[in-house]
Amino acid sequence: MKKLLKKYGERPLIIYLVAFYTFIALVDFMRSFYFLYSGPRRVTNDFTGLVLVSVVDWAFVILFMCSVSLLTKYLLMKRVSWTKIIPLHIVLSILQSYLVGFISPLLLTYELITIELGFFEKVTHTFLFNVTTNILLYSSMILIIYAYFYLQQVKNQEIRNKVLENSLIKFKLKTLESQLNPHFLFNTLNSISSLIPKNPDTAQDMVADISFLLRKFLSIDDKNFITIREELEILEYYTNILKQRFQEDLVITQEVEESILHKQIPRLLIQPIIENSIKHGFSQENKKLNIHLSIQEKEGSILLSVENNGKKIPKYPIYSNSGIGIINIKERLQALYHGKSDFYFENMSHGVKTVITIPMA
Template sequence: MLKTLKKYSEKRLIIYLVVFYTFIALVEFLRGFYFLYSGPQRVTDDLVGLVMVSFMDWALVLIYMCSVSLLTKYLLLKRVAWIKIIPLHIVLSIIQSYLVGFIPPLLLDYSMINANFAFLDKVTHTFLFNVTTNILLYSSMTLIIYAYFYLQQIKDQEIRNKVLENSLIKFKLKTLESQLNPHFLFNTLNSISSLIPNNPDAAQDMVADISFLLRKFLSIDDKNFITVREELEILDYYTNILKQRFQEDLVITKQVEEALLHKQIPRLLIQPIIENSIKHGFSQKNKKLRIHLSIAKNEDSIELSVENNGKKLPKYPIYSNSGIGIINIKERLQALYHGKSDFHFENMASGVRTVITIPYS
């Protein structure tokens, strides 16, 4: 029994009902006090009885309506059809009105009711006299009950939607990064393979660097965001791998505001941009590539910029919208910031600039 009450009771709803009906009962008592005890047509001389009637009415109605709230939650959870619920509430409102009608004849003798009337006749008289008001009060309190459960249902649905949205975002990010990491690993292993015959020491260094990166990837596997400092640490090992492959043909420099080192940014955000710059920056005419990374605060956003002196973008670039790394970045930014970020390419006087803008906070 206690488990059932705990399952279907709502403390906050009970408080709402108590506050609402306490106000109504107080107004009703003041009205009764004037018309029945102190008005020009006094009906009763028993003030104590009048107070007791009001108190018992207040207690009975609240106990009854709290029971109705339990029943209502049960009906909603069982998904009972409205065609069955509405007649039930009509019957319950009449029963409540009749029960309340028992209270005055028990405690008071009104001059308007013949003292020779039988007790049940007095109850019926009181019931009929107040039935409309009692049914309206029952309806008002029932509306409060249903409004409470309806708003609670909306709130619960919003919470479920938020949890589902976060789960979908995490799943989407995992899916995207499951494409990104093997792609990066495949390219690195190809580089190691090409170095083994001619430069085994360099290949060994690359294996050490890729081992660190893989451990780092595992350590941040459950994070959507990491600090700029952590991202740069990963980038250092990645660029070490690149330098083993390209030697003096590749120069990578960085300029990062120190105050931003503790800020959180999406993990593995910069590496695909560097990779994309190398992939499209080298050409027959440009065999020495310089890449410059800058991270700076711009008003209320963080701007990550990667510039290279490679070949410029064609008028209608294709690669900026293709390739696993670039597509992943765009989709990850959309999933994390919902349109509040920016990612674009632009030609410079000598080379190409890639810009990512994300909210500062």
């Protein structure tokens, strides 16, 4: 019995049924008290019997409907057809009404009416007199039972969808990051390779910087978000590598609000933007590149901008040529913020500006 209750019992549902029928029973008792005991056409002097009938009726109906709730969950779990469930509930509603009809003749003494009737005649009389009300009450409580299970099913489905969505997001982010890290490392190693014949000491310094970056990547491998302070620490070593390669032709400056250094942003968010600025900024007309990074809080969001004085964006840019890093950022922002972030490029009088706005966690 305990296993049955544990498997099919629903405590919140039982509480709802008890609360509902307790209210109905109290109203019905007041009605019976007036019409049967204290009204102008009183039919019984047995007040104790009247109270006892109400209590036993309340207990019987609660027990019966709790059993029906167990049966209902069983039928739903077994996916029983509605063509079988509906006739079953019709039979149960009539059965409950008939069984309730036994309570009053057994416990209540009618001194002024139905004295000449036999016991089963009294039962039949009570049943027929209350059958409509009892069936309506049964139907109301069945609606509560099915509404509970329906809402529970909807809630469980939402939870399953959320878990699935989170799993898909994690999978997508891992896939994107698996693309980003080799891409970044390939570009950096390519730079080191080009420096070895010309300047082996500089290449050695770059190897030291990239070894730190590799350790840092391993330490944050299981994180989707890191603090701005951590992101800037990674960026510092990355820019050291860039400066070794470009020397005085590349100047990178920063302007970051101290108060938001502990705030979290998607990992490796800034590095691809710097890389993209260098890739598209240098040209025959722009042989020296200045890049300015700004991170600040604005209206409850983190506003991150990267400005450079390099080549401007064409009027009709080919976004497919933006590079894997920028495409990666767009897809990660969409996966993490579901359209609540912003990412765009714009031309300025002196160059190009890249802007990212993300909600502040």
